[in-house]
Structures are given as structure tokens and as C-alpha cells.
Amino acid sequence: MVGPKEAAGRARRLARTALACGALAALVLLVMVSVRGVGLVLGGLAGLAAAAAGAWWALAHRGLVRLLGAALVLVTLGSVLAFYVGTGLWAPGSAALLLWAAALVCADRALRLTRPVADLLARVSPPPERPVLIMNPRSGGGKVDRFDLVSRAEALGAEVILLDTSGPQDVAALARRAVADGADLLGVAGGDGTQALVAEVAAEHDLPFLVISAGTRNHFAMDLGLDRTDPATCLDALVQGVELRVDLGTVAGRAFVNTVSFGAYAEIVQSPAYRDAKAGTALDALPELLAGQAGSRVTAVADGVRLDQPQALLVSNNPYDTRDRLGGGRRPKLDTGRLGVLGLRVEGAVQAAAVALGGQSAGITELTAREVVVTSGTADIPVAVDGESLVLPVPVRCTVRPGALRVRVPRDRPGATPPTGLLRNWRRLRALAARTP
Missing domain, CATH: 3.40.50.10330 (Probable inorganic polyphosphate/atp-NAD kinase; domain 1)
Known part of the structure; x- marks a missing residue:
């Protein structure tokens, strides 16, 4: 078992490594932009938007449109790759990505070695x-x-x-x-x-x-x-x-520790073929589900806020931190007394491209609530509870039982969750790196 002093020393070294790798990655990117101009960034963003639009067509349609959408994804990604190779910046670009990945890994480990005060106050x-x-x-x-x-x-x-x-x-x-x-x-x-x-x-x-x-x-x-x-x-x-x-x-009186899913995912996992052919089953069902031509259309009310017919709805026992890239899709706390609510509704290729470029308002609703009530025009709806496929009568009520x-x-947990927020985490890293034994 690693002692506190040894853990602190290791965290300090990892924090310094993370900051150094992050600074080098930023420096490489700045040099690339200064050499080739903002077109370097704009080209990559345009490629990302086009690939997202193609992915939407591939998922939401069948036949020729699906093939064209998949082709657009492949052509766009190939063109972006060729663009960066042609500029002669493929090697430094790859180096910047590797440096940034190393920075994230080291930062994540350093923060986990220094557990937050809330963990130290466990009974x-x-x-x-x-x-x-x-x-x-x-x-x-x-x-x-x-x-x-x-x-x-x-x-x-x-x-x-x-x-x-x-x-x-x-x-x-x-x-x-x-x-x-x-x-x-x-x-x-x-x-x-x-x-x-x-x-x-x-x-x-x-x-x-x-x-x-x-x-x-x-x-x-x-x-x-x-x-x-x-x-x-x-x-x-x-x-x-x-x-x-x-x-x-709790969902309809049944406990859950992670998530309750409604909409497209819950509909897909109901299929008997899903267990043996997940990708094929999803591709076969998505066009009608995304267009609202199949499955149950649900509406949710989260503490008075209405979400009209989201294509996918996720209710979690405490909110996930979707903004913190160091968190890796985790819940930083499990004792907030709040449910996390994430709704997705994308109605076309343009909106899919906007979401891919970080347009959170375009099709994504994210909030917290103490109660979420899901209704539908049908008597019951498919629900996925902690990965288990169920069919529940409407209205489906989700609540949280604090503590x-x-x-x-x-006592020693290697993955104790660090405080949330990317900016706050980097500030903690700077403090760790500057700390003397």
C-alpha cells in the first residue's frame, strides 16, 4: 500500500509532467497555426462538421442515402488527413495529440492520488x-x-x-x-x-x-x-x-444506482436480436426511431421544465460532468440529492454538425432535478434501468433518495474522484506541481 508521503511525491511528479506535456502541446499547436494560418483550424472544423452531417444521414436513413452518408464520412476524414499530410504538419500534429493525451493521463492520475476532503471525512x-x-x-x-x-x-x-x-x-x-x-x-x-x-x-x-x-x-x-x-x-x-x-x-418504485434511459436506446435494447447483433440491430431500428415513425414518443417534465419528445433521454442518479474532459464521463459526487437529466433531439444533418462543433444548445438539454416524470401517448414504454431492459406503465416517475x-x-481507493471543472482541475495541478516535500 502506498503511504501518504509517497503518494504526495508521486502526485507532484505527475502534475509537473502533465503541465509540461500540456504546455508543449499548446506550443506545437501555436507554431503550426502561425506557420499555416487559421486555415489549418478552419479546415479541421469544416471536416468535423461534414463528417457529423454524413454520420447523421448514415444513421437516420436507409438505402442509397445511408451509403452516401457513410461515403461522406470516409471521404471527409480522408480529405482532412490528406490536407494535414499535404501541409507537412502531420508529424507535429501527431506529436501535439500524443503530448495532450499524456497530459490528460498524468493529470488524471495525479488528481486521484490527492483525494478530496469529502473522501477524508468518510465515517x-x-x-x-x-x-x-x-x-x-x-x-x-x-x-x-x-x-x-x-x-x-x-x-x-x-x-x-x-x-x-x-x-x-x-x-x-x-x-x-x-x-x-x-x-x-x-x-x-x-x-x-x-x-x-x-x-x-x-x-x-x-x-x-x-x-x-x-x-x-x-x-x-x-x-x-x-x-x-x-x-x-x-x-x-x-x-x-x-x-x-x-x-x-428510484424509477417507478424500483432502485437504480446509475441511469435510466428512455427513447431510442431503450427501444433498441428491447429487441431480442440486440444481444447477438448490437450494431446491426441499432442500424436497422434507428431511421424510424430518429424520425419518430416508430417507438414511443416520450415527453419529460423535470422540476417543471418540459422536454418535448427527445429522441434519447438519460436520467442519472446524480449528474454526470459532461464538461470536464479530465473526468471521463463520471459523476464527481453521489450525494447532491439531485438527478442528472440529459435530453437529445437532433432533427437533421445541420443540427448534427452544430452539435459536433460544440453547439450544446442545438439539440442537447442538460439540467438537474429532484423529480422527472416521463409520459407518452401509449400505455407503457420501454425503459433501460442500469442496463436492464424493462417495460413500465406511464407516467414513469424518477426521484432521488438523498443519503x-x-x-x-x-480506506485506500485509487480512483477517488477529483473536484469537477477542467479549469479548477488545472489550478489544482499547478498547486500540486509547486508544492514542496
């Missing part, structure tokens, strides 16, 4: 006496077996319930039975959908909940700062752990 609690862990052996491509999670958990005094993968099981019922038998902690090694089912039972009984990052994507584990590369490290919380109070989302879930996590 210390005694280890559980009768922890019960529910494990899905198929989750994450077999991570339970690959990381020997069963024997490791049992060696730490936990009772392990292995799910029977031969058929569906009532995971919530297993968790409630464990509570009735005297469990004082519930945990899950599995996907986010399974995590949510057991988290709901833990919240009902005010028991600590343990997240083991044995799923495929592990979004909830990532935002808790847990190690997603080695789920066995999550078991450290059984012996040396602290508790965090986090929010729990409803006690999460037990290891």
Missing part, C-alpha cells in the same frame, strides 16, 4: 460481523473465478451466495433472506443492475452495502473510486473500511 465504522456477499459467476466474463473472489471473501469471514446461472433468480429475495438470517452487511459482485437490486434491500434495512467491481463496465464502482482492474481489492473494506452516505435513484444508501468502501 469510520467497525468491521461487519456477518457479511453476506452475492456473486454472479458470469458477470464481467467470469471475474468471480478469475480473481478467486469466493475463497478470498470467505477467508475474510464473509458468507458467499453464488447465483445459479442456469436460470433467472430473485436476487432481491436472496438479499432479504440473508437479512432475515442476521446479515449485517450486504454486498454484490456483479453488474450494476444486480448492484441496484441488492442496494435497495440494504437501504430498506439501513445496512452497509459493499460494491465489488466484478461487472463489465462497473460505472457505480468507478464513481465510488474503487479499483475496476482488480475487484479483489474491494474486499479490503470488510476489514479496513469506511462508510459513505450516497443517494439512491439513502450506506456504502462501505476500502
Whole structure:
């Protein structure tokens, strides 16, 4: 385990490396623009807009229009590449991109090594006496077996319930039975959908909940700062752990830990063919869905703000920071008591190009709310809850329960989320780089 002084020294070195790489990348770009003029930038932006328009035609149409749209994407990207190669600036441009990528990687790691104050104030609690862990052996491509999670958990005094993968099981019922038998902690090694089912039972009984990052994507584990590369490290919380109070989302009375999706994505995952042919199923369904000729047309009201017929609607348990490029699509906090709401409606190639160029107002609605109510002209609508495909009667009500879930996590978490905001993060990096031992 890395000590505080060693972590601080490593963070300082990484911060200095990040700032140096970022400065060099900016310098290279400035030299390129000064040599070739603003046409260098304008050419790239024009290519990005044309590629976005072509992508829209490829997704929203079939037949010849789809082929022409795909061809436009390929021709545009090839032309932009040829343009930069022809200017003789391909090598310095590639160097600038590599330097910027290195800056982001080093900055991200430096910020994670210096956990925010909120993490340091997590409540210390005694280890559980009768922890019960529910494990899905198929989750994450077999991570339970690959990381020997069963024997490791049992060696730490936990009772392990292995799910029977031969058929569906009532995971919530297993968790409630464990509570009735005297469990004082519930945990899950599995996907986010399974995590949510057991988290709901833990919240009902005010028991600590343990997240083991044995799923495929592990979004909830990532935002808790847990190690997603080695789920066995999550078991450290059984012996040396602290508790965090986090929010729990609800949709139609059912708990969710990450997101609830409505619209195109929720419609596509309903298809039986989606599991075996995701790309083909999506391409086949998107033209009618984007044009509003198929699927349910939904309307959402988020704390009084109306979103009319978004093509895609995402409601999250706490908002994602979509502006912070260092955050990588994460939720910087899980205790704001707010839902994140992201609606997308793009009605043509021009609007798609505007969105690609950063036109947030063009087709994208982003806000927070305590309650989101989704309605439709149909009696029920498809909904994707933490990746699970459901059909729910309208109106579908999404709410948040502030501080409803006690999460037990290891004291040392390598992915503890840094404060939000790109500018604020770079200021922190400068402070880290200037700090002396």
C-alpha cells in the first residue's frame, strides 16, 4: 500500500509532467497555426462538421442515402488527413495529440492520488460481523473465478451466495433472506443492475452495502473510486473500511444506482436480436426511431421544465460532468440529492454538425432535478434501468433518495474522484506541481 508521503511525491511528479506535456502541446499547436494560418483550424472544423452531417444521414436513413452518408464520412476524414499530410504538419500534429493525451493521463492520475476532503471525512465504522456477499459467476466474463473472489471473501469471514446461472433468480429475495438470517452487511459482485437490486434491500434495512467491481463496465464502482482492474481489492473494506452516505435513484418504485434511459436506446435494447447483433440491430431500428415513425414518443417534465419528445433521454442518479474532459464521463459526487437529466433531439444533418462543433444548445438539454416524470401517448414504454431492459406503465416517475444508501468502501481507493471543472482541475495541478516535500 502506498503511504501518504509517497503518494504526495508521486502526485507532484505527475502534475509537473502533465503541465509540461500540456504546455508543449499548446506550443506545437501555436507554431503550426502561425506557420499555416487559421486555415489549418478552419479546415479541421469544416471536416468535423461534414463528417457529423454524413454520420447523421448514415444513421437516420436507409438505402442509397445511408451509403452516401457513410461515403461522406470516409471521404471527409480522408480529405482532412490528406490536407494535414499535404501541409507537412502531420508529424507535429501527431506529436501535439500524443503530448495532450499524456497530459490528460498524468493529470488524471495525479488528481486521484490527492483525494478530496469529502473522501477524508468518510465515517469510520467497525468491521461487519456477518457479511453476506452475492456473486454472479458470469458477470464481467467470469471475474468471480478469475480473481478467486469466493475463497478470498470467505477467508475474510464473509458468507458467499453464488447465483445459479442456469436460470433467472430473485436476487432481491436472496438479499432479504440473508437479512432475515442476521446479515449485517450486504454486498454484490456483479453488474450494476444486480448492484441496484441488492442496494435497495440494504437501504430498506439501513445496512452497509459493499460494491465489488466484478461487472463489465462497473460505472457505480468507478464513481465510488474503487479499483475496476482488480475487484479483489474491494474486499479490503470488510476489514479496513469506511462508510459513505450516497443517494439512491428510484424509477417507478424500483432502485437504480446509475441511469435510466428512455427513447431510442431503450427501444433498441428491447429487441431480442440486440444481444447477438448490437450494431446491426441499432442500424436497422434507428431511421424510424430518429424520425419518430416508430417507438414511443416520450415527453419529460423535470422540476417543471418540459422536454418535448427527445429522441434519447438519460436520467442519472446524480449528474454526470459532461464538461470536464479530465473526468471521463463520471459523476464527481453521489450525494447532491439531485438527478442528472440529459435530453437529445437532433432533427437533421445541420443540427448534427452544430452539435459536433460544440453547439450544446442545438439539440442537447442538460439540467438537474429532484423529480422527472416521463409520459407518452401509449400505455407503457420501454425503459433501460442500469442496463436492464424493462417495460413500465406511464407516467414513469424518477426521484432521488438523498443519503439513502450506506456504502462501505476500502480506506485506500485509487480512483477517488477529483473536484469537477477542467479549469479548477488545472489550478489544482499547478498547486500540486509547486508544492514542496
